[in-house]
Amino acid sequence: xxxxxxxxxxxxxxxxxxxxxxxxxxxxxxxxxxxxxxxxxxxxxxxxxxxxxxxxxxxxxxxxxxxxxxxxxxxxxxxxxxxxxxxxxxxxxxxxxxxxxxxxxxxxxxxxxxxxxxxxxxxxxxxxxxxxxxxxxxxxxxxxxxxxxxxxxxxxxxxxxxxxxxxxxxxxxxxxxxxxxxxxxxxxxxxxxxxxxxxxxxxxxxxxxxxxxxxxxxxxxxxxxxxxxxxxxxxxxxxxxxxxxxxxxxxxxxxxxxxxxxxxxxxxxxxxxxxxxxxxxxxxxxxxxxxxxxxxxx
Amino acid sequence: xxxxxxxxxxxxxxxxxxxxxxxxxxxxxxxxxxxxxxxxxxxxxxxxxxxxxxxxxxxxxxxxxxxxxxxxxxxxxxxxxxxxxxxxxxxxxxxxxxxxxxxxxxxxxxxxxxxxxxxxxxxxxxxxxxxxxxxxxxxxxxxxxxxxxxxxxxxxxxxxxxxxxxxxxxxxxxxxxxxxxxxxxxxxxxxxxxxxxxxxxxxxxxxxxxxxxxxxxxxxxxxxxxxxxxxxxxxxxxxxxxxxxxxxxxxx
Numbered sequence: 001x002x003x004x005x006x007x008x009x010x011x012x013x014x015x016x017x018x019x020x021x022x023x024x025x026x027x028x029x030x031x032x033x034x035x036x037x038x039x040x041x042x043x044x045x046x047x048x049x050x051x052x053x054x055x056x057x058x059x060x061x062x063x064x065x066x067x068x069x070x071x072x073x074x075x076x077x078x079x080x081x082x083x084x085x086x087x088x089x090x091x092x093x094x095x096x097x098x099x100x101x102x103x104x105x106x107x108x109x110x111x112x113x114x115x116x117x118x119x120x121x122x123x124x125x126x127x128x129x130x131x132x133x134x135x136x137x138x139x140x141x142x143x144x145x146x147x148x149x150x151x152x153x154x155x156x157x158x159x160x161x162x163x164x165x166x167x168x169x170x171x172x173x174x175x176x177x178x179x180x181x182x183x184x185x186x187x188x189x190x191x192x193x194x195x196x197x198x199x200x201x202x203x204x205x206x207x208x209x210x211x212x213x214x215x216x217x218x219x220x221x222x223x224x225x226x227x228x229x230x231x232x233x234x235x236x237x238x239x240x241x242x243x244x245x246x247x248x249x250x251x252x253x254x255x256x257x258x259x260x261x262x263x264x265x266x267x268x269x270x271x272x273x274x275x276x277x278x279x280x281x282x283x284x285x286x287x288x289x290x291x292x293x294x295x296x297x298x
Numbered sequence: 299x300x301x302x303x304x305x306x307x308x309x310x311x312x313x314x315x316x317x318x319x320x321x322x323x324x325x326x327x328x329x330x331x332x333x334x335x336x337x338x339x340x341x342x343x344x345x346x347x348x349x350x351x352x353x354x355x356x357x358x359x360x361x362x363x364x365x366x367x368x369x370x371x372x373x374x375x376x377x378x379x380x381x382x383x384x385x386x387x388x389x390x391x392x393x394x395x396x397x398x399x400x401x402x403x404x405x406x407x408x409x410x411x412x413x414x415x416x417x418x419x420x421x422x423x424x425x426x427x428x429x430x431x432x433x434x435x436x437x438x439x440x441x442x443x444x445x446x447x448x449x450x451x452x453x454x455x456x457x458x459x460x461x462x463x464x465x466x467x468x469x470x471x472x473x474x475x476x477x478x479x480x481x482x483x484x485x486x487x488x489x490x491x492x493x494x495x496x497x498x499x500x501x502x503x504x505x506x507x508x509x510x511x512x513x514x515x516x517x518x519x520x521x522x523x524x525x526x527x528x529x530x531x532x533x534x535x536x537x538x539x540x541x542x543x544x545x546x547x548x549x550x
Contacts, residue, residue, distance in 0.1 A: 056441055058418045066444070125454065130461045139410040139464050142447055221454070224447035225417070239447050249417045249450055252328045255354060256335065 034272055038265035045263060055227035055241065057250065057260045064267060069230040070144070070240035071271075074219060077148025077236055078155055078212040085152065086159030086208055087194075087201065093160065094167035095189050106164065113157030117150075121221035124150045129222055136237065142224035144240040150218045155208035162207060166200020167193060199286040206282040213244075213275055220245035243267050299326075299421075299512050301472060302368060303342045305539050310530060317523055326421030333515055336360060339524055341515045344370060344421030344470070355517075362515040367531050369546035371471040371496040371509040372426055374483040379463040382406040384484040384493040387507060391431045393466060396443030401464070413446040414455045414467035423448075425510055426468055471496050472544030501546045512545065 041050070045062045052063030089109065093102050128149060129141030136145075170193050178188040194201065224239030227246075247264050254261040300323035307319035322328075326343035333341035334355045347355075347362060355362050374390060376382060382404055385393075392398045394413055402408040416423045432438035449455050452473040459467045459478060466483075474482065484493035487507050500506040520528050530536055537547040 054441075054444065056418070058424065059439075059441065061441075125457060129458075133462060140412040140447065140458070140462055142449075142458065220450055225449065226445045226447050228445050239445065241448070249448070250419060252324045252331075252419060254327075255331055255351075 031272065034265055034269045038262060038267075038269040041259065041262035041266035044259045050263070050266070053229045055246070057263065060259070062259070062263045064243075064263070064270070066227040066229045067241055067243045067246050067267065068270065069235070070223070070227070071213070071242040071244070073144045073230040073235055073240055074147040074151060074223060074242055075209070075212050077144060078151035079209055081148060081152025082155035082159055082208050082212065083205060086156050086204065087163060089156065089160045090163035090167055090201070090204070091189055091194070093164045095185075095193060106161070109157050109160050112153075113161065117154060117215060117218040118221075120150050120154065121218040124218060124222035138237055140224065140239065142222055142239055144223055144230065144236045144238065147219045147223040147240070147242070148236065150222055151212040151215055154215055154218065155212045158211055159204045159208035162204035163197070163201045166197040166204065169200070170196045202282060202286050206279065209278065210275060213271070213278075216242075216244040216248045220248055225249065243271050299342050299344050299368070299370070299470070299472075299545075300324075302512070302540060302543055302545060305543060306531060306536055309536070309539060310527060317527070319527070325417070325419040326424075327419040330515065333362060333517060334358060334360065336517070339517060340527075342367075343513045343515060344510065345424055346511075346513060347515060360517045361519075362517065363519055365514045365516070365528055365531070366511045366548055367514050368512040368537075368540045368548055369501055369509060370512050371501040371506050371546065372422060372430070372468050373471045373474050373496045374466065374468045374485060374508075375459055375474055375478050376466050376481050376483060377459055377461075377463045378478070378481045380406055380409075380481065382483070383481070384486065386486045386489055387430060387433055388488070390483075390485070391433055391440065394426075394431050394442055394446065395440045396445070409464050411466060412458075412462060412464040413443060414458055414465055415442060415446045415448055416452070416455065416469070417448050417450050422468070422470060426508075429508055429510070430468075470545070471501070474544070498541060498544075498546050509546070511548075 041062075050062055050064055052061070053065050054061040054063045055066050093106055093109075097105065124146055125142075129143075129146050131141065132138060132143065132146055133141035174192050174196055175188055178192040179185075183191065219242050223242060223245065225241045225245055226239040227241040228235075228238060230236075230238070230240050247267055250260070251264055254264065300321065303321045307321050311317060311319055321342075322332075322338075326341075326345050329338070329341035329343050330347055330351050332338040334351055336358055341362075346364070352362065374385065380401065382401060385404060389398065389404055393404070393411055394415070398404060399411055400408060401411055415426070418424075427442065428434065428436075431440050431442065447458070449458065452469050455467040455469050456473065456475060456478065459465045482495055484495045485507055486493040492505070494500050494506045496506045496508070501509045514528065514531065516524055516528065532548070540547045
């Protein structure tokens with residue numbers, strides 16, 4: 001009678017532990033697989049050739065710089081859109097909107113997050129890119145800007161949903177304390193509520209940005225995929241080719257084990273390292289801000 | 299040529315309910331790679347297999363057998379608002395390699411040229427590079443201008459040409475929709491002409507300069523169901539489908 005719950009507990013603990021470890025194991029396995037398939041690229045193509053500006057793999061031009069800059073331009077553009085819109089919407093929902101409005105708006109925003117990116121890509125091709133071409137008088141609307149706008153749109157729902165939860169979990173007493181000290185509503189939000197929810201809000205931004213770096217389909221449909229170096233401010237208004245779109249467009253065609261195949265995996269490795277660095281940076285920031293908060297409280 | 303492969307498979311299966319054919323797209327490179335890796339019975343390709351690919355197939359114990367199943371013309375198309383309707387092969391080459399950047403240089407309005415191309419895994423892309431941009435000269439190493447938009451689908455190209463007056467695109471004649479048939483470019487071998495608009499007639503009499511054969515490859519001499527299917531592909535019924543889709547039937 002006494003034995004059986006313990007026995008059950010052991011199994012449950014083991015299962016949960018396996019789940020926890022497996023996440024780490026999978027990431028490590030994926031990393032080693034990427035290393036195994038991607039590192040030979042360095043032996044087959046000189047590093048100097050990889051760092052050139054011409055990407056045309058079927059003729060052995062393997063310069064990945066245009067792809068790298070293309071991804072950066074689109075991601076930065078998306079962040080510039082997603083951060084203010086995401087935080088603004090979250091603040092509105094959590095702090096300003098009346099309860100009934102929030103009950104309607106939040107599920108709607110989350111529904112937006114569930115839209116498949118292919119569908120957004122179609123909207124991008126049929127509505128957004130023609131609009132951008134006419135509105136900004138560009139040669140073509142299939143540009144980094146179109147990609148950034150779509151990706152921003154994709155990142156906003158994730159950001160809003162998580163950031164709103166974080167703001168909502170800030171104890172009511174913080175706001176009451178701030179208001180009692182004579183702070184205005186805006187001062188309360190900006191100086192008290194947002195800083196208190198900082199780690200949650202940062203997590204929200206990281207997850208949103210994570211979606212934009214990895215997003216492929218919508219980007220492939222609207223950025224024009226021209227491997228042009230994005231090295232000027234105006235590059236946002238010209239077509240770009242991102243790393244994800246390159247892998248998606250070309251992986252199906254390559255022969256297993258060819259140089260092109262290894263270079264595509266090398267690009268995958270670069271993407272993996274970028275998101276790793278971004279994640280590590282974000283968690284250090286969160287960790288540091290938490291320590292500071294603890295110091296203030298003690 | 300995925301349209302064609304799908305239409306064939308559909309028609310054949312409706313007459314042969316016991317046979318199941320599944321068709322996957324992705325470009326000639328994808329199809330040939332699948333044949334080489336042994337994952338498909340038949341590969342459709344809009345270009346011939348390269349010597350390298352043949353060697354890889356042999357290394358995997360597969361002997362590809364080639365069938366010419368239809369002909370195709372690559373049509374160059376512009377937006378209906380663009381007044382340009384004729385270009386020489388050299389001019390098209392110069393446009394795509396980045397030497398000509400404004401429509402006014404080829405007799406059009408002063409507008410920037412936006413070049414559209416299929417992705418590099420498309421047989422159409424490789425064929426266009428060799429036959430048009432490099433003018434069929436194997437020593438020529440001209441490349442696409444880097445700002446050429448590489449679109450993953452025919453729909454992407456058609457859609458951009460349809461709505462963007464700056465655009466020039468190319469694709470198989472079978473993919474050009476009726477509303478853009480009026481703005482096909484008549485292609486001339488040189489400035490003295492003749493400039494020929496692509497059509498079934500001009501491809502068959504060899505007067506249109508940018509036409510090619512379409513292939514199917516089987517893994518080894520076909521036997522059984524695949525043999526019957528390949529025989530049917532070359533029959534009158536299957537070749538009517540070829541014509542209906544805007545491709546050109548092979549002569550018997």
